[in-house]
Structures are given as structure tokens and as C-alpha cells.
Amino acid sequence: MSALSRRSFLAGAALAALSLPAGAAAPMASAQGPGVYRYKLGSYQLTALYDGVWYVPIDDKFIRNASGADVNKALAAAFLPPRVLPISFTALLVNTGSKLVLIDTGTAGQLTDTAGSMLANLAVAGISPVEIDTILISHFHPDHIDGIKTKDGDKMFANAEIWVPEPEWKFWMDDAQMSRAKGPVLRYFLNSRRIFSDMAKEVRQFKPGAEVVPSIVSIPAYGHTPGHTAFAIHSGNQSMLAMSDTVRNPYLFARHPDWQPIFDMDGALAVKARRTMLDRAAADRMLVEAYHFPFPACGHMVKTATGYELVPVEWQPL
């Protein structure tokens, strides 16, 4: 084992307890530490599983109704460099005590070199993909569904029942809709087919608003995509919101809930869903989670004079 890899992030592998020769310089680690954070909701155990970040170059047109200067100002307030949005990915695993439910599936390394660690982090959490019983999909953008299959088209979660929003399936699997698409949206159509075409018979569809599995209720949150869905999770007398893409980076989209990024297919509808969701979270002081919040991607929302602030959870022992 080389000196360099010895300090690397070793998922599920033995770590040799070798020492350097006395006085030897310490090599730099080559990867980030594991991204696994566990928390409780009633009797459920939740695990945030980090997949990585996509560094998206953005221009003045990224927000339809805000200037590039305003966006760079929002990034600077988060101590982030201008003109690049770090889009973080964190999947949520729910252990109900009887079932392991995974909400969205990570990128499986198929989107960018800086993401794809979700499976390694699942291994750090001590869980094999074959143990996942249920997968809930919020919407059909690649960063949420790519993890369903490997690049070679093999199923990543062999035993999981996959549930998708009915209007999402209807839109992205519709050839007439696809015939009108271009650019990234056309790629999303093609990618949806790559993932789902040969699974059409086994994929289960739910109507947003329905309880998909016991105690996990879907919430229509359309706008980002035509069938984009969030989830409320209930255990005992506790509830939380898994907000999916209703809110993304909190320094941009919670602080500025009216901003309409080009990622939101129907900007005005997405704003409505965002405000409804954030109002509910803030008013009820609910625990929230969002796929694109910075890891561990959970906390609470506070309403301010101009928007909302994320109060991240304080990292604690289990």
C-alpha cells in the first residue's frame, strides 16, 4: 500500500496501521473524509449520504429575474467565488425499522468527476446496495436518477422497488414531448429513457400527494420539473420535510426565494412551491432536508424580512 493511498478515503476496506519512518514528511491525503451523517426522527434512523459537488459555471442569464452581479453578491455572502455555483448532492436513507428507503440515488459518477461518492459512503454506513428495499424518486433530472444504474446499464440496487411521480413519468417518457425538446432538456429526456426504458414494467408510479410507503407522504412541488415531488416523513409524533429540489443552495434560493434559475422549467410555479414549502417549514419549525443543501443537508428554516435562512443541524453523536 503506497504512502499516498494510505491516507486516502478507504470505503469498506482495511486500513493498514503502518507508521512512517521517524521524521518522514507526512503525505497529503488525496480525498475528502467520508460523508455519512445519522440523525433521528421518532423511531426512524436517517442517514445523509454525500455524493459530491458539481461546480457549475454560471453566467448573467443563470437567474432569469436577477442580475449576474446580484448572484455573485449572494455567492460572496456565502464566501463562495463568483460565477461558479457548487451544486452539492446528498441522498437520504430512511431506516423505518422494517424497511430501508432511499430518496434519490446520487450521480453514480456519471455527471462530473467531483461527484459519485454516494455508494462508497453507503458502504461506510455499513449498508450494501442489495439491502435497499425501496427507492423514491423526486424527479427525473440526471443527478437524481443516474444512481439507479451503472454506466453499463446494470441495476445498482438489485432488490429495490422503485417509485416515481406519475406526472414525471408521463412527461419525460412521452415521445411527443421529447420531439419538442432541445439542449439539456433533450438530454434529460434521453437519459430518462436510458435509465427507465427497460424497467417500465417494474417501476411503480405514485400520484403526488399519496403516501408512497407507510409514513412517507409525497408532496407535489411542481415547477422545477412538471412532476417534481417532495416528501414528508412521519415517525411517532415527529415529522420532517425532504424538500428535494424545491430549495437548492440556501444562500441563493432560501435567501432569495423568488429567484428563478434556468434549471426551473416553470419558474413562477417553482417559486410558488418554494415559498409554500419554506413557509410550512419555518412556521412549524420542522426539520428539513434538501438534496442540494451543503452536507449533511439538514437543518431548520427561519423566516427573515427578505427570505429564509438555513440553520444547519449541529453535528452530534447518535
Added chain:
Amino acid sequence: MSALSRRSFLAGAALAALSLPAGAAAPMASAQGPGVYRYKLGSYQLTALYDGVWYVPIDDKFIRNASGADVNKALAAAFLPPRVLPISFTALLVNTGSKLVLIDTGTAGQLTDTAGSMLANLAVAGISPVEIDTILISHFHPDHIDGIKTKDGDKMFANAEIWVPEPEWKFWMDDAQMSRAKGPVLRYFLNSRRIFSDMAKEVRQFKPGAEVVPSIVSIPAYGHTPGHTAFAIHSGNQSMLAMSDTVRNPYLFARHPDWQPIFDMDGALAVKARRTMLDRAAADRMLVEAYHFPFPACGHMVKTATGYELVPVEWQPL
């Protein structure tokens, strides 16, 4: 390997990739995920190493100049329950490329059942205690020095040169001072002796303000204890502040910098050190780290109308 421990936090051990029988309920994990976060400063690699949390019951006298009601309000604003302060511990490892420097040493499990994971997280980071070249101590409170030795009095970091603030040594190792102490402060005197008495000849003392090791400059920040010290770390054209206990939980002590907790031996002097440190961090938009910030315990400080806000780093790949 039992089903229960299979999902546990396994530090430096092999993780068996066994599967549950199909349809078996998934056991809950018994411990939090690893707490290791790496970031860069110039050419240096920094690693935040989580040790745990001490849940301290607090009463109306906890802050000398604020009411219990105000403290509970500050806790509620952080979505924390009343009358309990979660005091988080995160040690900082600095890899300069030629030396491994550890700033403060964790509790080694000697303070509370909910802390003591620092060594396990060091192992997750791929580092053996014998590889640590230098230990810098901010002050002599048990949560910062207990990690120097095991309960049995053995050295935890066999090859490390230990540097302590001269005024801290002078105060806590002074028998006349100890003769006037009682309660927790007396225990701190006794604990300082437990750790340091048989190491007096090898422990190195620095004068706060001095560059202790190349590129790590100590900063006198007296008040919390008589010799309490912070550190500025420099690499290339970048600098950061390791603030030690100048600021603790940000929702209490950054938002309310004038609050004087009973932990600060000279409350007024500690407030002065706190405001000086926070003003510097905010004005220069410096990266900061603090031993009691929520893990990964690093971010930036923003000045507000009434105090300061921590903007935590966004978790990113290395």
C-alpha cells in the same frame, strides 16, 4: 460480526460486505458516521477531527450578564433544547508538508461518554498517533489536554513535541495559585498536574505572540484562562485563525459576543479578546476554525448589527 455492529462506525477496521437475508429488517446503526473533514490553506492540508459533544446542563447563572431566559432564547434560535449547552469538540490537524501539527488533543473519552472519538477519527484519516510531530496546546482545560495521555498515564502521541503557552503553565502549575482554588477550577489544577507533572522537562513553553512552529503564530487571547491562546496559520498568501475557545457555540457567543459565561475566568478580558478576534476575522474575511464550533468547525464570520454570524464552510470534495 453481528448484524448490529456491521452498521457501526468502524474506524480503521475492515468492513465485511455481507448482506442481510432478503426481506430482513435493517438494524439501526449504533454510532454516528466518521467525523473527518479536510480543507486547504495555501499548500497546507487541514483536517478537522471530531471528538464528540459534552451536553452541559446550564442554569440561570451560566452567563454572568444574561438571563437564563435569554440563553434559552438563543438556544431555541439554534433549534436546540433549553437549559442544555452542547459543547462540541473538534481538534485541528495541520499538515504543512513537512510536519504534522495537532492543535489541542480532544478528551480521550475522559470527560463524558458522548466524546472521545478523536483518535478513531484520526485513524479514519489514515494517521497513527506516532506520526504527529508537534502538539500545540491553547490552554489547560481538560477537554483540550486530556488527549495527551491515556487514563493510565501513558503518552498518546509518542513522538510529538508538546508546546504550551508560558502563562498557562505558570498559572496552572503554581502551587500557591492552586491553594486558593476550589470546585471545577481546583479540578483543572489537579488535572493539569496529572497530565504534565512527569513531562515538565520535555514540554516546551512559548510566549503568546511568538511563531511557535514555522508559519503558526500564537495569539494571546487571555480571559478564558490566564494564558489562553489562539493561533494564526499562514501558507503562501493565505491565512486563517484557529480561535481556540475565544468563541464557542456561535449561536451563543458569536451572536452575543459580550456574554460572559462562567467558563471564562476573567469575563471582561475574554470579551475583549473575543471582539478583537471576531473583528479581525470579519474585516479580513478570514477562514476561521474554533474548537467548540459545530463540526467541521470551520467557516467565516460576518459582522451583524448586534454581533457576528458563522457562515459554515460548504462541505466539498478535496
